[in-house]
Amino acid sequence: FLSTIDYCDGELTLAARSDSAEFQTRAASAGAKIVPFCFVGDHFVFSRGSLNDADGLFFIDTGLAGGGVTAPKATLDAAGITVDESNPMTGQGGGGAVQFAPFRASVTLGNLTRSDVPGIYILGGNAFAGFPFKSSGIISHSFFRESRLTFDFEAMNLVTESC
Numbered sequence: 001f002l003s004t005i006d007y008c009d010g011e012l013t014l015a016a017r018s019d020s021a022e023f024q025t026r027a028a029s030a031g032a033k034i035v036p037f038c039f040v041g042d043h044f045v046f047s048r049g050s051l052n053d054a055d056g057l058f059f060i061d062t063g064l065a066g067g068g069v070t071a072p073k074a075t076l077d078a079a080g081i082t083v084d085e086s087n088p089m090t091g092q093g094g095g096g097a098v099q100f101a102p103f104r105a106s107v108t109l110g111n112l113t114r115s116d117v118p119g120i121y122i123l124g125g126n127a128f129a130g131f132p133f134k135s136s137g138i139i140s141h142s143f144f145r146e147s148r149l150t151f152d153f154e155a156m157n158l159v160t161e162s163c
Contacts, residue, residue, distance in 0.1 A: 001014040001015065001016070001153075002014070002016070002017060002150055002151070003151045004148055004149065004150040004151075005062060005144070005149045005150075006148045007144060007147060007163070008146075008147070018154075020155050021155075024152065024155050027150070027159045027161065030161065032159050032160060033111055033112040033159070033160040033161075034110065035047050035048070035112075035157065035160075036048075036156055036157055037060065037151075037156055039153070040131070044059060045059070045151065045158070046058065046059055046060065046135070047109060047110070048110070049107065049108055049109040049110070050079075051069060051075055051078075051105050051119075051136065052079035052080055052081065052106050053079065053080075054075055054078035054079035054080075056075060056078075056134070056136025056137070057133065057134065057136055058109070058135070058137055058138060059128070059135055059137070059139070060109075060138075060139055060158060061138050061140050062140055062149070063140065063141065064120075064138060064140035064141050064142075066118065066141070066142065067118055067120050067140055067141060067142055068114070068118050068139070068140055068141060068142030069107050069118075069137060069138065069139055069142075070121065070137050070138045071119065071136060072126045072127075072135075072136075072137060073126070075136045075137050076121060079105060081103050081105055081119075083102075083103045083121045085101050087101075088101055093122070093127075098123075099123045099124060100122045101120070101121045101123060102118065102120055102121075103120070104116050104117065104118055104119060105117055105119055107119075107139060107143050109158070110160075112160050114146075117143055118142050146163050147160040147163060148160070148161045148163070
């Protein structure tokens, strides 16, 4: 399918995968932001992006409710972001309770940049260490909140259209 998470209208739209070429043409002519991605394993989508000015390969995962980005310490250091670890907050992650410190940053995916994106730094480890390559973090929910996000697995592109 061409799977579109339409944050603007609060809808999920599924279109035929065979509509990819027509969709890509229409999206490009409408000024949508189109960025290539790679598919890792059975469900991990990665794409080039940046946190402030630190470029890298980011996992695209729309499930970080309330957050738009998370990154390991090395990415935060490269981006010039200092987090206050002295008063950690507690939240729920995929593996249970986690302690984290919030931060805000500029995030870019392809040619779409959002400023003041809410982020979290998870204390006590690197959730990205399990990949056989360096992952710079996750770009997620709040980053995409003002757009329609389409995963086009035929063209291997992420397409964001502003509301």
